[in-house]
Amino acid sequence: xxxxxxxxxxxxxxxxxxxxxxxxxxxxxxxxxxxxxxxxxxxxxxxxxxxxxxxxxxxxxxxxxxxxxxxxxxxxxxxxxxxxxxxxxxxxxxxxxxxxxxxxxxxxxxxxxxxxxxxxxxxxxxxxxxxxxxxxxxxxxxxxxxxxxxxxxxxxxxxxxxxxxxxxxxxxxxxxxxxxxxxxxxxxxxxxxxxxxxxxxxxxxxxxxxxxxxxxxxxxxxxxxxxxxxxxxxxxxxxxxxxxxxxxxxxxxxxxxxxxxxxxxxxxxxxxxxxxxxxxxxxxxxxxxxxxxxxxxxxxxxxxxxxxxxxxxxxxxxxxxxxxxxxxxxxxxxxxxxxxxxxxxxxxxxxxxxxxxxxxxxxxxxxxxxx
Numbered sequence: 001x002x003x004x005x006x007x008x009x010x011x012x013x014x015x016x017x018x019x020x021x022x023x024x025x026x027x028x029x030x031x032x033x034x035x036x037x038x039x040x041x042x043x044x045x046x047x048x049x050x051x052x053x054x055x056x057x058x059x060x061x062x063x064x065x066x067x068x069x070x071x072x073x074x075x076x077x078x079x080x081x082x083x084x085x086x087x088x089x090x091x092x093x094x095x096x097x098x099x100x101x102x103x104x105x106x107x108x109x110x111x112x113x114x115x116x117x118x119x120x121x122x123x124x125x126x127x128x129x130x131x132x133x134x135x136x137x138x139x140x141x142x143x144x145x146x147x148x149x150x151x152x153x154x155x156x157x158x159x160x161x162x163x164x165x166x167x168x169x170x171x172x173x174x175x176x177x178x179x180x181x182x183x184x185x186x187x188x189x190x191x192x193x194x195x196x197x198x199x200x201x202x203x204x205x206x207x208x209x210x211x212x213x214x215x216x217x218x219x220x221x222x223x224x225x226x227x228x229x230x231x232x233x234x235x236x237x238x239x240x241x242x243x244x245x246x247x248x249x250x251x252x253x254x255x256x257x258x259x260x261x262x263x264x265x266x267x268x269x270x271x272x273x274x275x276x277x278x279x280x281x282x283x284x285x286x287x288x289x290x291x292x293x294x295x296x297x298x299x300x301x302x303x304x305x306x307x308x309x310x311x312x313x314x315x316x317x318x319x320x321x322x323x324x325x326x327x328x329x330x331x332x333x334x335x336x337x338x339x340x341x342x343x344x345x346x347x348x349x350x351x352x353x354x355x356x357x358x359x360x361x362x363x364x365x366x367x368x369x370x371x
Contacts (some may be wrong), residue, residue, distance in 0.1 A: 004035035015070035017063060025062035027055050047268035047341075051333045060337065061310065064344025111326055112193050115166070117319035118312050122168040123197075126224035126254060127305040127353040131371070136311040139304070144172045149370050150297070150357050151219040151250045153177045160184075160217040160244055162210050163225020167194030167203065174201040182215065184208040186228075213240055219249045226255040227277050231263050234280065234288035242292045242360060250359055251293065255280060256305070257352040273338050279351065293358035296367035302352035309343035 009019055018026045031054040037045045049055060057063045115123055120140040128139025129146050147169065153159065155178040161169055164183025167190075173179040180202040185191060186209060194205040210225075220241055229237050241251050261281040265274065280288075289295065316335060324332070345351050357367060 002035060004039045005032075007039060008035050011072055012067075015066040015072065017066055024059040025057065025066055027057045027063065029055050031055070042267070044267040044271065047272070047334075047337055050337050051330050053333070060340035061306075061313075061343040061347065064341045065347040066344075068345055068348035068350050111323070112166070112189050113323050113326065117323055118316045122172065123166040123193075124168045124223075125165050127256075127301070128308045128311075129301060130304045130307050131301075136308070136315070139308065139311075140168075141172075144169055145176075146370065147221055147223065147252055147254065147355070148173060148177055150355065151221065151252050153179055153219060156180070157218040158182070158216075160213070160215070160220045162213075162220065162222040162241070163228070164190070164194060164205060165223070166190050167197045167205055169221060169223060170194070170203045170205070171198050171201060174198065174203050182206065182217070184210065184213070210237060210240060213244050215244060216246055217244055217249065218246050220245050220251040221254070222252070223254040224256070226253060227274065227279055230276065230278050231280070231284060234284060238288045238292050241358075245360060247360055250296070250357055250363075253285075253354075253356045253358065255285075255354055255356075257281065257285070257300075257302075257354045259350065259352070269338070272334055285354075285356065289358060293360060294362040295356065296359050296363055297355075297357040297369045299355040299369070299371065300352050301355075302346055302349065305346040305351070305353050306343050309339050309346065313339040313343070 005019075012019065012027075020026070020028055031049070031052075034049050034054045037049055037054070041048070115125065119125060120128075120136045122137075122140055122144070124140040124144070127143070128136060129143035130139045131142065133139035133142050151159075153173060157177075158180045159170075159173055159182070161173075161181055161183040164170055164185050167183060170181040170183045173181050181198075182204045183194065183198075184206045185194070186207070188207060191205055191207045198205060210229075222241075226237070245251055256279050258279040258281055261283050263278060264270070265277045265279065270277065286295075313336070316339065320332065342351075346353075359367070
């Protein structure tokens with residue numbers, strides 16, 4: 001047995017994972033060169049080798065749950081390439097205005113049919129709220145209603161949706177609450193479909209970076225967009241949100257969060273899924289809102305993202321035959337790896353889902369939390 005295999009084997013042993021074992025979370029090795037490749041390239045190489053068919057696992061979500069729950073990240077020292085990536089995210093603004101549309105092109109513009117066949121009927125691409133939900137459609141409907149209630153949405157109010165996706169929230173708020181909504185996104189494909197979805201409603205969808213906002217609104221929501229902002233821009237983002245919010249209004253920030261403060265994402269996720277992204281920590285958000293907002297409510301339902309991702313994966317698999325002519329087998333393995341590794345991460349409680357309600361001056365007599 002080579003030394004690289006011994007190292008990998010001992011790391012996996014701590015997570016109760018066996019090489020070529022019989023359990024659903026054990027991994028099957030198809031190419032023996034994988035050990036050297038993963039030792040040299042870390043998590044990026046692990047993901048790429050899966051895409052290349054070098055290894056398989058019946059339940060990738062369980063594999064990652066066990067791996068991450070075991071604290072493997074504490075046992076592995078960063079390699080040089082990863083340290084360089086971290087350094088570049090500290091020195092350079094990877095989410096600068098000139099780079100703002102890259103994630104739209106790389107991730108959101110890869111085909112609306114993919115997302116139609118993976119998401120719920122409203123095409124909501126953020127964590128559902130499963131408290132009383134029996135399926136994905138109900139979970140996303142419950143989440144949208146929760147958001148509207150938390151910001152005190154009423155008929156005739158103007159709402160800004162920063163990172164509006166395919167217009168799911170805008171359509172819901174306009175139809176159910178008779179609100180006027182402006183949604184912005186950096187994805188051309190999202191703008192095109194969102195305009196069709198929201199046709200005939202008091203909704204305006206714009207292809208726009210948040211840094212070009214200069215209108216006033218009664219309320220602001222941002223559902224799953226803050227992950228693309230970047231640590232260097234958090235303060236500016238909050239200042240812009242504050243400038244756009246009327247004094248008595250509420251700003252609901254819905255974001256994935258991490259337990260520790262970092263400036264970078266996992267290198268595989270960064271290269272193949274969300275370029276130049278970064279997940280915020282409580283500390284980083286706290287520093288960004290200091291002096292600008294009063295934190296009225298902080299709600300964590302991160303475990304619900306595990307269920308949401310598994311539902312997306314089920315839909316993706318079930319509907320693959322409808323869309324596979326647009327993609328290849330390597331894309332299929334990449335997307336499967338993305339959805340299931342993220343599900344495992346939320347199951348291991350390494351990532352969280354936060355809904356944070358902010359006001360400019362504090363709600364008089366206090367804010368009443370809604371769950």
